[in-house]
Every structure is written in C-alpha cells, then in structure tokens.
Amino acid sequence: xxxxxxPAAVKIGIIxxxxxxxxxxxEGRTEKYVDTPFGKPSDALVLGKIKNVDCFLLASSLTxxxxxxxxxxxxxxxxxxxxxxxxxxxxxxxxxxxxxETAKKLGLRCHSKGTVITIEGPRFxxxxxxxxxxxxxxxxxxxxxxxxxxxxxxxxxxxASIAMATDYDxxxxxxxxVSVDRVLKTLKExxxxxxxxxxxxxxxxxxxxxxxxxxxxxxxxxxxxxLPRH
Amino acid sequence: xxxxxxPAAVKIGIIxxxxxxxxxxxEGRTEKYVDTPFGKPSDALVLGKIKNVDCFLLASSLTxxxxxxxxxxxxxxxxxxxxxxxxxxxxxxxxxxxxxETAKKLGLRCHSKGTVITIEGPRFxxxxxxxxxxxxxxxxxxxxxxxxxxxxxxxxxxxASIAMATDYDxxxxxxxxVSVDRVLKTLKExxxxxxxxxxxxxxxxxxxxxxxxxxxxxxxxxxxxxLPRH
Amino acid sequence: xxxxxxPAAVKIGIIxxxxxxxxxxxEGRTEKYVDTPFGKPSDALVLGKIKNVDCFLLASSLTxxxxxxxxxxxxxxxxxxxxxxxxxxxxxxxxxxxxxETAKKLGLRCHSKGTVITIEGPRFxxxxxxxxxxxxxxxxxxxxxxxxxxxxxxxxxxxASIAMATDYDxxxxxxxxVSVDRVLKTLKExxxxxxxxxxxxxxxxxxxxxxxxxxxxxxxxxxxxxLPRH
Numbered sequence: 001x002x003x004x005x006x007p008a009a010v011k012i013g014i015i016x017x018x019x020x021x022x023x024x025x026x027e028g029r030t031e032k033y034v035d036t037p038f039g040k041p042s043d044a045l046v047l048g049k050i051k052n053v054d055c056f057l058l059a060s061s062l063t064x065x066x067x068x069x070x071x072x073x074x075x076x077x078x079x080x081x082x083x084x085x086x087x088x089x090x091x092x093x094x095x096x097x098x099x100x101e102t103a104k105k106l107g108l109r110c111h112s113k114g115t116v117i118t119i120e121g122p123r124f125x126x127x128x129x130x131x132x133x134x135x136x137x138x139x140x141x142x143x144x145x146x147x148x149x150x151x152x153x154x155x156x157x158x159x160a161s162i163a164m165a166t167d168y169d170x171x172x173x174x175x176x177x178v179s180v181d182r183v184l185k186t187l188k189e190x191x192x193x194x195x196x197x198x199x200x201x202x203x204x205x206x207x208x209x210x211x212x213x214x215x216x217x218x219x220x221x222x223x224x225x226x227l228p229r230h
Numbered sequence: 231x232x233x234x235x236x237p238a239a240v241k242i243g244i245i246x247x248x249x250x251x252x253x254x255x256x257e258g259r260t261e262k263y264v265d266t267p268f269g270k271p272s273d274a275l276v277l278g279k280i281k282n283v284d285c286f287l288l289a290s291s292l293t294x295x296x297x298x299x300x301x302x303x304x305x306x307x308x309x310x311x312x313x314x315x316x317x318x319x320x321x322x323x324x325x326x327x328x329x330x331e332t333a334k335k336l337g338l339r340c341h342s343k344g345t346v347i348t349i350e351g352p353r354f355x356x357x358x359x360x361x362x363x364x365x366x367x368x369x370x371x372x373x374x375x376x377x378x379x380x381x382x383x384x385x386x387x388x389x390a391s392i393a394m395a396t397d398y399d400x401x402x403x404x405x406x407x408v409s410v411d412r413v414l415k416t417l418k419e420x421x422x423x424x425x426x427x428x429x430x431x432x433x434x435x436x437x438x439x440x441x442x443x444x445x446x447x448x449x450x451x452x453x454x455x456x457l458p459r460h
Numbered sequence: 461x462x463x464x465x466x467p468a469a470v471k472i473g474i475i476x477x478x479x480x481x482x483x484x485x486x487e488g489r490t491e492k493y494v495d496t497p498f499g500k501p502s503d504a505l506v507l508g509k510i511k512n513v514d515c516f517l518l519a520s521s522l523t524x525x526x527x528x529x530x531x532x533x534x535x536x537x538x539x540x541x542x543x544x545x546x547x548x549x550x551x552x553x554x555x556x557x558x559x560x561e562t563a564k565k566l567g568l569r570c571h572s573k574g575t576v577i578t579i580e581g582p583r584f585x586x587x588x589x590x591x592x593x594x595x596x597x598x599x600x601x602x603x604x605x606x607x608x609x610x611x612x613x614x615x616x617x618x619x620a621s622i623a624m625a626t627d628y629d630x631x632x633x634x635x636x637x638v639s640v641d642r643v644l645k646t647l648k649e650x651x652x653x654x655x656x657x658x659x660x661x662x663x664x665x666x667x668x669x670x671x672x673x674x675x676x677x678x679x680x681x682x683x684x685x686x687l688p689r690h
Contacts, residue, residue, distance in 0.1 A: 128575040128597060132597055135365070135597070136365065137358060366592045
C-alpha cells in the first residue's frame with residue numbers, strides 16, 4: 001500500500017502466502033487487529049519496518065486452513081529454480097520494473113510477464129483442466145491473487161504479485177513419486193528467495209518518487225465510477 | 231412478449247438497459263407494479279402503446295445500481311457507428327429478420343449474427359480475460375441477456391436482443407484516454423439509435439402474423455419437459 | 461467401493477443415473493437409509509449381491525427432480541449404438557481396463573478414453589456453449605460425475621464412470637425433429653447395455669486381486685493432506 005507524495009511517506013503491505021509469512025523480516029514489530037466493513041482479515045496485521053520503510057505483513061497461509069488441504073491430484077515436480085514475477089491488472093508498471101530489476105540482480109530466474117488463472121481451492125486441477133487452462137492463455141495457476149488485485153486497483157493502490165512456481169501442475173506426464181515433504185521443501189526454498197527479493201526491493205521502493213503514479217491510480221479509480229442516479 | 235393468434239393481439243415487452251429506458255417512447259403511459267414467484271422486477275412496468283401496439287417497458291439500468299459501478303478497467307474506445315443485432319438461443323428467427331431489415335433501412339451498421347458472453351458485473355474484463363473470451367468464440371461481452379433469454383425460451387416467448395457495442399473491451403492496445411463523460415456520450419448516441427429501431431420495428435411486428443411461430447415456440451417448450459416420476 | 465485385501469472382501473457401489481437405477485440387477489435385496497456429515501444421499505441404498513459380490517445401488521435419477529427438467533435446447537440425435545467408457549481423475553486403471561475388456565466382449569462400441577465436462581443442470585447447452593466446450597477439449601458433456609469422482613479419490617476409493625451418449629448436444633445442425641419419447645427410448649436402450657456391462661464386469665472384478673491398487677490409492681490420499689498448523 002502506497003500513500004502520500006514524498007518517498008518517506010510510502011507504506012508497503014505484504015500479503016504472505018504459505019512460507020512467505022515470516023514476521024521476522026520486519027524490525028520493531030507490533031501487532032494490530034483490524035476490522036473492515038467486509039469482515040476481519042485472515043490474521044492480525046504485523047506492523048514494522050524494512051530499512052526504515054513502513055510495512056505491514058498479513059499472513060494468509062494455506063496450511064492454516066482449519067479443514068486441511070486435501071488436493072485430488074498430487075503429481076508435482078518441484079522447480080525451485082523457477083521464479084515468475086508478473087503484473088496483472090495492476091498497471092503499477094514502475095513497481096513491477098523495480099521487482100524485475102532486483103530479481104535479476106539477485107540472480108533469480110524470472111519471467112517479466114505472464115497470465116495467472118485463479119481457481120477456488122483447496123484443490124488441484126485434473127489433467128484435463130490443466131490442459132484447458134493452457135488453451136485459455138494461462139501461464140501460472142494459483143488459488144489467490146483474485147480478488148485482491150481487483151480490489152486494490154479499485155482503491156487506487158499500487159499492487160504487484162511475486163509468483164513462485166512450486167510444480168508443473170499435472171499436465172506433464174512423468175515417473176517421479178511425490179510427497180508432502182518434498183512440496184514443503186520447495187515452498188521453504190521459494191520462501192527464502194522471496195524474502196531476499198522483498199528485503200532488497202522494499203528499501204529501493206521507499207527511496208523512489210511515487211506521487212505521479214499514485215495520482216494516476218487514484219484518478220483512474222475515480223473516473224471509473226458511474227454514480228447511481230437514484 | 232407475444233401472445234394470441236391475430237396481429238392485433240401481439241404484445242411487446244421491452245427490457246431497457248442503460249440509456250434505453252426512456253418511457254417517452256410509449257404513448258398513453260400507465261405504471262403497474264407486479265410481483266412474481268421469483269421476486270419483484272427491478273422497477274415498475276410502464277404500460278403504453280407504440281402506434282397502436284400494446285407494449286410494456288421495464289427499466290433495468292446499470293447506473294441505477296445502489297452500489298455504483300466500479301469497473302476495474304476503463305480502457306474504452308467508443309464506437310458509436312457500430313450496431314450489432316443478433317439472435318441467441320431464441321430461435322425467433324422471424325422477429326430477428328424484421329429487426330435486421332429495419333436496421334438496414336435506417337442505415338445502421340449491423341451484424342446479423344454473433345455470439346454474446348455474459349459475465350457477472352458490475353466489473354469489466356482484464357485483458358487476459360478479454361483475449362480468452364475471444365478464443366471461446368465470443369463476439370460481444372455484456373452483463374445481461376442471460377438468464378432472461380433462457381427463461382423466455384422456457385416460457386415459449388419470442389425474444390430478440392439489440393446489442394450496441396460501446397467499446398472494444400480492453401484487449402485492443404491504444405493510446406487514447408477515456409472518461410466517464412465519453413462513455414455516457416456513447417451510451418446516449420446508442421440509445422437514440424435503439425429508439426429509432428424500436429419505433430420503426432414494433433409497428434411492423436404488430437402488423438405481422440405470429441400465430442405459427444408462437445405455436446412452435448410453445449410446443450418446443452412443452453416437449454422439453456421430462457416430468458418427475460415421484 | 462472396494463475395501464479389504466482379498467477378492468472376497470471387495471464391495472461395489474453403483475451410482476445409477478436415469479434408466480440405470482433398476483434395483484432388480486441385485487439379488488437378495490434389502491434397503492438401508494444412511495446419513496452422512498454432508499447430508500443424506502438422494503435415496504435409500506439398495507444392498508444386495510451380483511453373483512456373490514456384495515454391491516449397493518444408489519438411484520440418482522434426473523427424472524426424479526421435483527422441479528422437473530426444462531432444457532432450453534432439445535436438438536437431440538439419439539445415438540444408441542455409441543458407448544463411451546472413460547476414466548477421469550480416478551487412476552483406477554485396472555478397473556477401467558476390466559470394464560473396457562468386458563464392453564468389447566459384449567460387442568459394445570466403446571471409447572477407451574476421453575474428457576468429460578460437467579455443467580450445472582438441469583439445462584442443456586446453447587450451440588455457442590457446445591462449440592466452446594469442444595475447444596476446451598471436452599468429448600462428453602453431462603450434469604454429474606463431478607464432484608463424486610473427486611470425493612471418491614480423496615477417500616482412496618477406486619472409481620470408474622460408464623458414460624453412454626444419448627445425443628450430439630446441439631452443435632450439430634440437422635433436420636430431424638425430436639421428442640421426449642425418443643429421448644426416453646434411447647435412455648432405455650442405453651440402460652440395457654449398462655446392465656449387461658455391470659452384470660458381466662462385477663463378478664470379474666470380484667474375482668480379482670485389488671489389495672495393491674487399494675493400498676496405492678489410500679497412500680496417495682494420505683500423502684495429499686497438508687495438516688493445519690494451528
């Protein structure tokens with residue numbers, strides 16, 4: 001979340017998925033429970049700083065689901081060397097470029113654009129679905145990103161996704177066995193990469209000038225509203 | 231809505247979207263509030279006549295939505311010269327032909343067939359969705375038409391849609407800025423074309439013989455029901 | 461449903477659709493009403509035997525729907541000579557092979573694999589939807605199979621579908637009239653084929669060794685669960 005016209009005033013919100021919800025990336029942590037007209041968030045907000053930039057972290061971990069995680073398909077090849085960063089809907093092109101540039105500096109393999117499809121989980125695709133999603137133009141599949149990216153845009157907030165592939169879904173026929181241990185190992189390795197990326201990118205974002213971008217975002221959101229006549 | 235076997239008895243129902251809900255196209259207007267087993271309509275029915283043909287108008291305007299209209303994407307090129315008329319599911323081929331013929335006489339640019347995709351709004355497509363919908367075979371995208379065309383068919387009622395494109399959705403990359411003012415201007419111009427089309431077509435429909443068409447519609451609806459055994 | 465390690469202990473569950481719910485295929489029938497944490501099944505379970513193999517039958521007939529069956533499109537060509545058997549998601553390859561082998565012995569036309577799409581009914585596709593589903597890779601369309609095949613897999617139960625095409629959906633333009641009588645005739649002919657298939661295959665399944673398959677199914681289900689951390 002960014003607000004205000006000077007670099008010092010930029011605030012960053014981090015919505016962390018499984019393995020990306022480590023509060024220790026923030027210094028001087030405090031917890032804050034908030035409520036909204038749409039309900040409470042999935043957890044407390046952890047407030048803190050990354051090299052003097054105000055941040056908050058919201059843990060949104062799949063493994064915390066009370067009903068567990070029972071995928072129908074578990075044909076997974078972990079690809080820990082793969083790191084896809086993309087921008088979807090957000091038009092926060094500047095922020096995306098900062099992330100891509102930093103990822104390259106850190107030596108992470110990185111796709112600079114792509115299309116994500118969000119399905120309702122917790123469930124993995126059947127092979128037929130996985131092949132179908134590819135014909136629809138999807139590069140990455142997940143169970144999040146929508147609707148939060150849409151809501152952020154409607155609120156005039158800059159938004160960027162860091163997507164790290166854990167597996168090839170189930171379209172790729174292979175011989176290897178898979179286990180939850182292996183999936184968790186991949187998630188942990190990915191999480192370390194994401195942490196490096198955040199710790200390097202956020203100070204850079206904090207030192208940049210965002211007022212024009214934010215003005216444009218808010219103007220677009222404002223002019224996208226047709227007011228009711230009654 | 232058409233009923234009865236002689237031209238004089240035909241009744242026309244007009245479901246008007248944004249800008250197409252002007253009650254002044256009807257002469258001798260009265261209002262009627264109705265209720266149905268499925269709930270109340272979005273507004274009162276306005277009863278009246280167009281050149282002696284019984285009509286009713288139901289306003290169903292997007293701008294009347296209490297929660298406003300907050301699209302995520304507003305990359306719009308108005309194309310006021312474009313007028314697409316198509317028939318979908320309705321099999322009311324005769325009525326469609328009357329509309330197409332009239333549109334040509336009035337000098338309106340007109341596609342005589344096409345496929346519409348209906349999404350749940352109020353929200354515009356992302357660019358990825360827009361490209362995906364094209365691969366699905368969609369020519370036009372909107373937030374209405376379904377389920378009303380399905381319900382009309384199940385009730386044996388002739389149905390035709392007049393679809394007027396307001397923009398190219400967001401798949402077409404371009405340089406132009408857009409504003410709500412511009413969108414509303416396009417809607418208003420489209421509405422005037424639709425009014426001409428209705429005022430010219432409806433008297434012609436009223437003078438035609440519909441009994442065979444209506445008989446076929448009702449027979450098809452009747453033979454499409456498998457009765458419960460219990 | 462299969463359980464236990466010796467052939468004698470295998471149990472077969474039959475979920476019968478329209479025309480496939482004839483309890484007379486079972487010998488020594490008794491009825492049993494069961495309840496589950498997810499609600500009651502659509503009917504009583506009929507317990508009985510097919511040549512000494514324990515079976516139960518659950519009737520799940522579309523024509524029993526209280527609200528009737530009012531499809532929007534009824535452009536149907538019955539193709540009673542067509543019999544498609546496929547396995548989807550279930551990975552119960554051995555069981556599928558037994559069914560295919562038996563179908564061939566009985567002289568039934570049979571596709572050994574394919575992709576099914578499940579839509580929410582009771583409603584038939586529009587022509588545009590039917591063409592779209594083909595571009596998605598679908599070979600057969602129905603209103604069942606999902607979610608039961610997913611739930612079976614998550615419970616470690618072997619599952620196979622017997623799909624018998626009743627019509628070409630509505631994508632194929634043709635001249636023939638259609639009636640509910642004709643559809644019901646096709647369903648009845650299909651049902652007789654399915655009965656032969658079940659009466660021949662089930663004793664064969666009962667005489668086979670399933671312990672390794674069942675062990676693998678249960679292991680996969682077990683290792684597909686990520687436990688909640690809280």
